[in-house]
Structures are given as structure tokens and as C-alpha cells.
Amino acid sequence: MNPRKILCASHGTDGARVAEEAALALCGQGCLFHHLMVVPDLWKGMMGDDWLNNAATRDRYGKYLESQLDREVAAVVDRLGESVQQRAAEFSFETRLGKPADCLLAACLREQPDLVIIGSPRPKGMPGLRSRMEMETLVRGLSAPLLVIPYPTV
């Protein structure tokens, strides 16, 4: 398999990192590596039902949370970008807020990759955010081959 354009969806968790490694292994010289990072829309509800705070406190919290998420995104993107460039491949990335499957389908439509690579869902009981890729939505709508990398064994 020698794809010219790979779309890798990764948000830096253990499952996603094995997907990154697999994508990097398939990414040769001159290959286009497009990294999609989805910030799940669950964050929209993370102000919860707070009503006691004033606007200044809520604003400070909103900005703080945004900067935290930005920092986490930047760390993943920087690390992956460096690895891709070491392989003399071309790196691009995008960050989207929404449902993982919808964002991946939209990115796939835009980027027209030869291969899409994702990690598999986290096994039950493992810590992490609960925001799963809707596999049925994804496979029904995807126009490119999909490679799902198994979760790393502990």
C-alpha cells in the first residue's frame, strides 16, 4: 500500500497514537499527511447549569478552557508535524469542533484522501473523555478506504 494522501484523525490519546504510528509508517517521501483533530462538542455543555457566577467569572472560565484546549491541540499537532517532516512528507492539519464522525466525513470530502486512519474505541474502564466515533455513521458516509488500528495492549 502506497497512499499519496493520508487523513489521520488523532487527538493524542493512547488509541489515537497507535493510529498515528501506523499512518506514519505508511507515509513515504512526498506523501501528504493531513491531520484532523476533533474537539468534541461536549465542551459546549461544560458551563453546565451554573447560574451563580457573574459574567466576568464565566468569561474568564470560558477563555481559560479555550486556552487549555488550544494548548492540548497544539501539543499533538506539533509532535505529529515534526514526525511527518522527518519523513520528508508534507504535513497539514485542521481542528474542528463537533461530532467526531461528522467532522471526519466533512474533512474526507474536502481533502479527498487515499486512505483514512483512525484508532479503535477505548476499551471499557479506561480513563478518558466519553466521546466515541459513531462507526456506523462513518462507514456509511466515507468515500475513502478506512483503516482502524487496534487499541494497544497494556
Add this chain to the structure above:
Amino acid sequence: MVYTKKHPALLIMGALFLIIGMSTQFGLQDGLITYLNLKSYLGEMTGLAYTAGIIGVLVGVWNLLGTHKEGNLDYYLSTVAGALFILLIAMSIRWYVAPLVAVLSKEMGPVMGDKYLHDVFGLNYVVLGILAGIITVNVFRIPEWADNGVRLSRLGLKTGVILLGTLYSLAELVHLGRLSVVLIGFFVLGSVGLVLWLSRRRRIPNSMGGVLSAGMGVCGVSATVAAAPVVQAKSVEIAYTIGTILLWGVGCMFLFPVIGQLLGLGHIQFGAWAGTGILNSAQVAGAALAYQPDGIETLKVAEIFNITRVLFLPIIVLWLALWYVRSEEGAQTVSVGRVVFEKFPMFVVGFILMFALSSTGIFAPANHYQGKYFDNNITEEKLLKPDQVSLLQAESGKVQRVDRREALQRLTGNRKVMSIDDDAVLRGLVNAKILSKEANAILKGAHQAVRHTAAKIKKFRQWITLLFAFGLTGLGMQITMASIRQAGGQPLVIGGVVGTAKAVLSLLVILLFVRETI
């Protein structure tokens, strides 16, 4: 940015309100009103419905046909659609769904002693309104045209608390304030300390321990929002904490009223327990109104506890900030003045102002406790009926205390309560539950016949109820299952331990030390 959305929804909602108002006024709903026992809502079903209807139609036409430009007018008018969206759901529940649930529940017969299913589970307009809000956001989603106005629910709740200030006497405020400072002080500091200790034992990062302790200790999500930037919590730690608190809060809102009914807690006891034991402040108000839907005595107690909690918030945030700076290398220092200034809840000033105004007698004469006054110059139809007199006389033998027996004799002799002192003594007799249920109902009727509420205070009570119904339904629309699902990891374990300990211990303390009188 132009906020107004060109959408017919507001116009349709306005028309719906007008239809409700007109059909109520012209008797088209009479059958339904009798079946659902809606007589006490008739004023709202015309007055409020017409007001909301006219606003909805006028602003709806403007939204649809007007030319919108960036600016304050556009911003403020864009909130009307969301506000009316909440109001329509809240009032549909209050006027139709909750009464229907009550009728169906009564048809099933009592399920616990003489209590019906809807009494036991507190299935009234408040709880059903919150549930409707949760279902709306999670199943149907908040429409884009309503997004901006849904946030007004916070304003509704804060205004409700400010107006609540008119209903306290000085003695009540002093007593409840003292009680809440003691209980909240003990349990807030206790749970913050316990969470920090457990976090250290379980080797949880300081940022997670800090944000979790604020949420568990003070006022749930609001404290998490206030403390997260100060302790530099990671995003996943915030998600875990908010998920855990929302899960607990919603669970407690349903569980607390049932336990309160089972234990037969009084209004003060329940208000104090909910105000101390429920983690999230929004659900404290919800549980209080679920426990006593037809009165606001429980809400009054619970809200004093909420206010005390929020007054503790700047102190706790400051404590956590200093603790974090000391525990973590490289942590940013904080300005004490800025934390106190930023976190100080301004609506509490409004509450105190309304209380002060009320104390001057501007809303009701100062000697009218809660705006209620005694006047036994009543019409013939409000006097006790001969069969009621006979029942009270037949049961008078059960009464041992002389003052109670004499007050009862004066009542049966004159067919009405003869003095304010007699009224107080007879209220005590009702609370003592010595007489049968029927006799107590007659005494309550006799009390209501001679106790009148000052018109302004009556309006305040009605507005407070409506504002809380509006606010809590709107807050329900901000509880997403996606955020509740994040409950997990160590915060769920620690939250479970601390939340349960707080609820159980505060219940024990209240049962042992809190009396039902002020």
C-alpha cells in the same frame, strides 16, 4: 455580528400564547380548567399569556420583516425568542402537564400513607420543567433562533432570589443566616478538606483535587467554573468534575424530596438539608420547590443556604488559589483583591436591598409578617358551617392544653377565629397533629379566612414562583447528557464518597438539631 435570526418561531409562540389567553378568557377551556383544577392559574393564563403573546407577536414580526443591524437593539431583541421558548415550555408544564400528572396520580390512589405518587416523587411543574429542559436539549437540541435567549434563565433565577428578599422577617433572616453559616461553614470546609485529603491519598494531581474540592464543597458547577482557572485544571479534569457534579445534582433533586417525604421533614428541615447536602446550587432550588410546590417556605430556607454558599465561594477560591501556589512549582500567583471582587455575587446585594426595603414597610406594613395580616371581619360564607362546628366540638375532647381548648371553644362559638393570638394557638394545634385530618383541614380553612396577604407581597410570591419555574426550566436546557457522561475516574469515586457523606451527615445533624420553628 447580527444576532437576530429571521425565523417565524417567535411569531408562532406569540400567537400560541394569545390563543391560550383568549381561550381562557372566553371560556373555551372551561372543561379542561375544571378537570385539571386550574382555577388558581386563571390570572396567569390570561395576564401572563396576553403579555407574552403581544411581546412575541410584535418582536416576532420585527424579527421576520425588519432590517437588522449590529448593535444593542439587535442583541437584546434577539434574546426574546429564547426567553419565550423557555416560557412556553415552563408554562405548558405549569398549566397543563403538571396538573394532568396530579389528576392521573390521584386517580391511582395513595401510594405512601395518604400521599399520592406525584407528591412522593415531587412531580410538579418545577421538576417536570427541569426534565422538559433536559429532554429538549438532549433529544431535540436548542434551536439556533433560541440559543441567545436561553441564557436569560440565569437572569430569571437571580431576579427570583432578589425578589425573595421581600419575604423574610429580620428574625427569620438572622436565625436562618446563623444556621446556614454554621452548617455550610462546617460542611463546606469539611468537604473541601476531605476532598483535598482523599486526592492526596489517591495521588491525584493538585489541579484535579483543587477543582473537585470546590465543586464538591461549595456550590457544584458554579464553584468549578470559578475555581478551574485558579488551580489551572486540565480540560479532562474539568470534564470529569462537572460530569460528576451534574450526575449527583440531578440524582439528588429526585432523591431528596422522596427521602424528605419518607422522614416527614418540615419545611425548614428540608430546606436546610437540601441547601447543605445537594452539591449543585440549581438543584437545591429545584428540590425545594419539588418538596413544596404550593408554597415557598422551603425555597426561602434553601435559598438562604444557597446565598451563604455563594458568599463562601470567594473565600474558598482564595484558599484554593493560595494552596495551589504553595503546592505547585511555577503556579501563577493570584491577587486577593481581584478574586474577592470578581467572585462576589452582586445579586446578593439586590437581595439585601429588597429585604431592607421590605423592612421599611414599603411593600406591606412592617407588622405584617410576610405581608400577612389578621382581619376577622369576614363574610357569612367564610364562617364555619354547622357540620364543621359539630366535628370540631366532637373532637375537642382530644385537646389537653387549656389555651388550645379555649381557643377552639371560641372558634366553634363564633364560627371564626377571634384574635391573632387564637390564630397562633390554633396553628400550633394543627402542627401538633392531635385532631383528625378532616378537623385539621377545617382549622386550616378558618386560618385562611382571617389571614390576608398584602396585595404587593402576593404579587411578589407569584412572580418569584414564575421566575424560578422559568429559570429552572432554562437551566435544565443547559444540562447535556454528553457532559453528564463524563462523570468517571477518580472524581466519581471521591465525589461519591464525599457527596454521600455530606448528604447523610447533614441529614443527621438537621434531624438532631434543627427545629421546625423560628
